[in-house]
Amino acid sequence: MSSSSALTAYCANIETAWIDYNGHLRDAYYGVVLSNAIDDLMDQLGLDAAYRSETRCTLYTLEQHVYYLHEVKLSDALIVENLVLDCDLKRIHLGSIFRCERVPEPVAVAETMLLHVRQAEQPGSAPFPAAVETRLEGLKLTAEDRGAFTPSSRKIELKRR
Amino acid sequence: MSSSSALTAYCANIETAWIDYNGHLRDAYYGVVLSNAIDDLMDQLGLDAAYRSETRCTLYTLEQHVYYLHEVKLSDALIVENLVLDCDLKRIHLGSIFRCERVPEPVAVAETMLLHVRQAEQPGSAPFPAAVETRLEGLKLTAEDRGAFTPSSRKIELKRR
Numbered sequence: 001m002s003s004s005s006a007l008t009a010y011c012a013n014i015e016t017a018w019i020d021y022n023g024h025l026r027d028a029y030y031g032v033v034l035s036n037a038i039d040d041l042m043d044q045l046g047l048d049a050a051y052r053s054e055t056r057c058t059l060y061t062l063e064q065h066v067y068y069l070h071e072v073k074l075s076d077a078l079i080v081e082n083l084v085l086d087c088d089l090k091r092i093h094l095g096s097i098f099r100c101e102r103v104p105e106p107v108a109v110a111e112t113m114l115l116h117v118r119q120a121e122q123p124g125s126a127p128f129p130a131a132v133e134t135r136l137e138g139l140k141l142t143a144e145d146r147g148a149f150t151p152s153s154r155k156i157e158l159k160r161r
Numbered sequence: 162m163s164s165s166s167a168l169t170a171y172c173a174n175i176e177t178a179w180i181d182y183n184g185h186l187r188d189a190y191y192g193v194v195l196s197n198a199i200d201d202l203m204d205q206l207g208l209d210a211a212y213r214s215e216t217r218c219t220l221y222t223l224e225q226h227v228y229y230l231h232e233v234k235l236s237d238a239l240i241v242e243n244l245v246l247d248c249d250l251k252r253i254h255l256g257s258i259f260r261c262e263r264v265p266e267p268v269a270v271a272e273t274m275l276l277h278v279r280q281a282e283q284p285g286s287a288p289f290p291a292a293v294e295t296r297l298e299g300l301k302l303t304a305e306d307r308g309a310f311t312p313s314s315r316k317i318e319l320k321r322r
Contacts, residue, residue: 020196021213022280027222028192035181035189052182061188065226065317071284086319093319111317119183123232156226156272156314158247158254 007044007139010037010080014072025072030108031064034096037080038112041094045132047116055118057126059092062113065153070107076100078107084139085146089127090116092136095149111153168205168300171198171241175233186233191269192225195257198241199273202255206293208277216279218287220253223274226314231268237261239268245300246307250288251277253297256310272314 010033018029042048042059052058072078079099086093091113098108118126128136141149171194179190203209203220213219233239240260247254252274259269279287289297302310 021210022219022221026196027225028189028196031189031192035187049182058183060183061229063226063228063317064188065224065314067224068222088319088321091319093317113317113319153226153317154315156224156254156274158249158252158274160249 007041007082010040010082012036012078012080014074014076014078016074019074022071023073025074025076025078027066027068030066030068030072030078030098030110033078033098034064034066034080034110034112037082037096038094038114041082045135046129047132056120057116057118059114060117060123062091062115064110064112066108066110067151068108069105070103072098072100072107073102076102076107083141083145083149084136085111085141085149087133087136087140089133090125092116095141095146097149109149109151168202168243171201171243173197173239173241175235175237175239177235180235183232184234186235186237186239188227188229191227191229191233191239191259191271194239194259195225195227195241195271195273198243198257199255199275202243206296207290208293217281218277218279220275221278221284223252223276225271225273227269227271228312229269230266231264233259233261233268234263237263237268244302244306244310245297246272246302246310248294248297248301250294251286253277256302256307270310270312 012033020026081097083095085095094112096110097106117123173194181187242258244256246256255273257271258267277289278284
C-alpha cells in the first residue's frame with residue numbers, strides 16, 4: 001500500500017510528433033500527458049495494474065476542463081502536479097498544474113472528475129477500498145487551498161466587452 | 162474561399178495505441194481526434210495552411226471542456242460534428258458532438274474556446290478576415306439551438322447526494 005505522504009509530480013518529455021504547425025505543443029497532447037500523469041497517480045494511490053486485475057475496478061474519466069495558459073515547446077519538459085481538490089466514496093475531483101522550467105507561471109491547469117468503476121457486462125460505480133479512501137482524505141486540500149486553485153473550471157462562454 | 166454551406170462532419174478511425182488498459186478509447190484521444198477535427202474545421206473556414214503561411218495568423222485554444230458519456234472501442238469510428246455556438250471578431254466558441262454508429266446517443270461532447278492569433282515575437286489576437294467573419298456569423302447557432310447543446314460546460318465539482 002502507498003504511504004500517506006504527499007503525491008509525487010509527474011514529468012514528461014515532449015515528443016516531436018506532439019508539436020503542431022504553430023510550433024507548439026498541440027492542445028490535445030497536454031491531455032495525453034495528463035492521462036499518463038493520472039495513471040501515475042493511480043499507481044501512487046494503490047489503484048495500480050495489480051489492483052485493477054484483481055478487482056476489475058478502475059477509474060473512468062467523467063469530465064475534464066483544461067486552460068491553456070502558455071505555449072509549450074519541444075525543448076520543454078512538462079511537470080504535472082496533481083492535487084486532490086475534493087473526493088467522496090467513489091469520486092476524485094482532481095486538480096492538475098502543468099509547469100515547465102522556462103516559464104514562472106503554470107503553462108496550463110486542468111480539472112478532472114474521476115469515478116471508481118467495477119468493470120463488468122454492465123459497469124457500475126464502486127466505493128474505493130478503505131485504505132485508498134483514507135489516503136485520499138489525507139491528500140484532500142483544505143477549502144482555502146482549494147480556493148487558491150485558479151483559474152477554476154467554469155461554463156465556457158463569450159463575454160461581450 | 163469556402164462556401165457558406167453547413168460544416169462537414171469529421172470522421173476518424175480509432176488506432177490500437179489509443180486503447181487503454183480498460184479496453185476503451187483513452188480519454189486523451191478524444192482530444193486528439195477533436196484537435197484534428199478542428200484542423201479540418203479551419204480548412205473549411207479558409208483558415209488553412211496557405212492562409213496561415215501567408216498571414217502568420219492561426220487559432221490558439223484557450224480552454225476546453227469534455228464530457229465523456231459512453232465507452233468507445235477500437236472497432237468504432239468516431240464522427241465529430243462541429244457547431245459554432247458563438248463567435249465574435251476574434252473568437253469561436255465551438256461545440257463538438259462525438260458520435261459512433263453503435264450508440265444512439267452522443268459518446269462525448271466538448272466545448273472549446275478558440276482565439277485568432279497573429280504569431281510574432283509577441284503573439285497577439287487579431288480580427289478574422291471579413292469573409293471568415295461572415296461565414297462564422299452564418300454558421301452561428303440560434304439561441305434556441307445553442308440551448309439544446311447539452312450537457313453544457315460548467316464548474317466541475319462534487320455535489321453531495
